[in-house]
Amino acid sequence: MKLFSAEQIYAADKFTIQKQKIGSDELMERAAVQIFNWLHTRMQGAQVKIHLFCGIGNNGGDGIALARHLQEHGYNIAVYVVNYSKTRSKDFLINLERLKDRKIWPEFLDSDCELPEIGKDDVIVDAIFGIGLNRNPEKWVVNLMKHLDVSQAFVLSVDIPSGLFMNKPPDNEDFVVKANHTLSFQAPKLVFFLPQTGRFTDTWEVLDIGLDTEYLATTKSEFELIGKNEVLPLYLPRKKFSHKGTYGHSLLIGGSLGKMGAVHLSAKACLYAGSGLVTAYVPQCGTLPLQTNIPEVMVATDTNETQISKIEHHFEPSAIGIGIGMGTHDKTIKAFSGFMENNKVPLVIDADGLNILSQNKELLKKLPAQTILTPHPKELERLIGKWKDDFEKLKKVKAFSKKWDCIIIIKGAHTIIVHERMGYINTTGNPGMATAGSGDVLTGIITGLIAQGYIPLHAAMFGVYLHGRAGDMAIEKTGYQSLTATRIIEAIGKAYIDLFAVPEQPQVQEEK
Numbered sequence: 001m002k003l004f005s006a007e008q009i010y011a012a013d014k015f016t017i018q019k020q021k022i023g024s025d026e027l028m029e030r031a032a033v034q035i036f037n038w039l040h041t042r043m044q045g046a047q048v049k050i051h052l053f054c055g056i057g058n059n060g061g062d063g064i065a066l067a068r069h070l071q072e073h074g075y076n077i078a079v080y081v082v083n084y085s086k087t088r089s090k091d092f093l094i095n096l097e098r099l100k101d102r103k104i105w106p107e108f109l110d111s112d113c114e115l116p117e118i119g120k121d122d123v124i125v126d127a128i129f130g131i132g133l134n135r136n137p138e139k140w141v142v143n144l145m146k147h148l149d150v151s152q153a154f155v156l157s158v159d160i161p162s163g164l165f166m167n168k169p170p171d172n173e174d175f176v177v178k179a180n181h182t183l184s185f186q187a188p189k190l191v192f193f194l195p196q197t198g199r200f201t202d203t204w205e206v207l208d209i210g211l212d213t214e215y216l217a218t219t220k221s222e223f224e225l226i227g228k229n230e231v232l233p234l235y236l237p238r239k240k241f242s243h244k245g246t247y248g249h250s251l252l253i254g255g256s257l258g259k260m261g262a263v264h265l266s267a268k269a270c271l272y273a274g275s276g277l278v279t280a281y282v283p284q285c286g287t288l289p290l291q292t293n294i295p296e297v298m299v300a301t302d303t304n305e306t307q308i309s310k311i312e313h314h315f316e317p318s319a320i321g322i323g324i325g326m327g328t329h330d331k332t333i334k335a336f337s338g339f340m341e342n343n344k345v346p347l348v349i350d351a352d353g354l355n356i357l358s359q360n361k362e363l364l365k366k367l368p369a370q371t372i373l374t375p376h377p378k379e380l381e382r383l384i385g386k387w388k389d390d391f392e393k394l395k396k397v398k399a400f401s402k403k404w405d406c407i408i409i410i411k412g413a414h415t416i417i418v419h420e421r422m423g424y425i426n427t428t429g430n431p432g433m434a435t436a437g438s439g440d441v442l443t444g445i446i447t448g449l450i451a452q453g454y455i456p457l458h459a460a461m462f463g464v465y466l467h468g469r470a471g472d473m474a475i476e477k478t479g480y481q482s483l484t485a486t487r488i489i490e491a492i493g494k495a496y497i498d499l500f501a502v503p504e505q506p507q508v509q510e511e512k
């Protein structure tokens with residue numbers, strides 16, 4: 001699913017209005033009817049007080065139009081116009097007139113008004129600012145936002161929590177309404193997925209207001225959400241007449257004394273993701289535990305007992321994952337540099353591999369095309385330098401990806417896969433996955449997918465999705481706290497099967 005910029009949404013509006021030969025107020029009406037239906041389905045006419053706070057632009061217009069529908073269905077409403085500007089939008093005014101025709105008189109709020117009383121069991125509709133916000137709200141509007149927050153009432157935001165910009169974080173978190181739920185028109189907004197701005201709404205949902213499908217399909221966005229619909233077409237089925245060689249030979253290089261578990265987890269995940277053969281290259285101390293615990297994995301051993309000191313392999317791997325648990329011993333740095341000089345095999349670099357790369361930036365020139373880097377935030381900072389906010393971070397990562405012809409997986413609550421000008425945002429996964437070894441599992445999965453023939457970008461998208469989905473399926477048994485990396489691996493099979501699960505149909509009772 002594409003995530004559009006504010007400019008693209010305005011352009012889609014314009015295009016739709018022309019093509020469907022409708023007035024702009026018709027789009028507002030659709031938006032209001034969709035929100036009304038959402039509320040009506042849940043409230044079923046309940047006489048809970050609904051406070052509608054409406055700005056003077058089109059977001060406010062949505063709120064005013066919604067108020068009319070709620071009143072027509074007998075809801076207990078109070079309508080306020082947050083009068084922050086004299087420049088009111090045309091469709092706001094049309095809907096204000098329609099409201100007045102029904103003898104509903106909103107209360108006009110401005111800088112010296114008294115704030116309305118709101119009970120904690122009431123509902124607030126937040127239609128103050130939408131995607132048109134272009135400067136910080138004035139102080140009195142911020143006070144109103146605080147007032148909404150302390151009321152503890154349920155806050156339903158229209159389109160986007162008021163005060164959130166579409167392309168930068170707020171200057172102050174008090175400048176934004178804290179929404180319990182947001183009903184967003186046509187497409188989710190990028191800000192819902194970034195750590196600095198995603199926390200302003202607990203949950204969100206998209207409402208279809210019938211913007212032109214051709215426009216939406218042909219317009220290129222800079223961000224896309226990755227869900228089942230997006231990864232299913234990437235799936236490479238297993239063939240009947242195939243053998244283990246068909247599915248590639250993965251090589252995982254890493255481990256050091258005390259961190260051998262990382263390779264263990266990566267290698268196991270790689271196997272579970274479907275790699276035909278897996279070899280782990282580890283220091284000598286890793287041989288016995290690996291051979292004992294995962295008999296399916298072959299082990300090649302460094303001459304050094306406790307760390308990797310020279311990387312050699314005597315077969316042609318289909319894909320290599322390197323860096324997991326590897327440490328940054330001088331000997332290992334030398335071995336890594338030597339390896340990078342000569343390696344042409346598709347590569348996934350994680351953990352200490354990334355740290356070594358950050359300290360030896362000349363090695364970036366040696367990355368094979370489309371190498372996948374999987375940094376967590378600290379590793380990313382070492383690689384690209386500091387950023388001032390999430391938006392600058394994304395810009396810098398995109399530039400880095402283009403410059404070095406690599407794919408970067410920014411790990412987080414919503415992992416983002418960056419490839420040149422595109423960012424693919426994952427929708428699976430949960431807070432339980434913030435646990436030791438979870439990243440090693442991801443590296444193993446992605447390496448195993450490349451070995452099976454997925455192109456690196458598809459391996460990154462498919463792998464990140466599968467990893468998150470396995471985590472989601474595993475917590476059904478473990479809960480968040482007890483989820484471990486091993487349990488994620490064990491659920492990879494379930495996650496694969498789930499790709500093809502048909503949603504359960506509601507049971508229809510046969511008439512007797």
Ligand SMILES: NC(=O)C1=CN([C@@H]2O[C@H](COP(=O)(O)OP(=O)(O)OC[C@H]3O[C@@H](n4cnc5c(N)ncnc54)[C@H](O)[C@@H]3O)[C@@H](O)[C@H]2O)[C@H](O)CC1
Binds near residue numbers: 027057062138158
């Ligand atoms: N296709 C759709 O998604 C549709 C969305 N709709 C709704 O329209 C809003 C966007 O409306 P717009 O009038 O462009 O902007 P806002 O209502 O967000 O802002 C109002 C207005 O106020 C000015 N302004 C901006 N920031 C400030 C500020 N800090 N203080 C004072 N004034 C400010 C600015 O000039 C804006 O014009 C969208 O979110 C949806 O809710 C349509 O209803 C249907 C199609």
Ligand SMILES: [K+]
Binds near residue numbers: 126128161
């Ligand atoms: K809003």
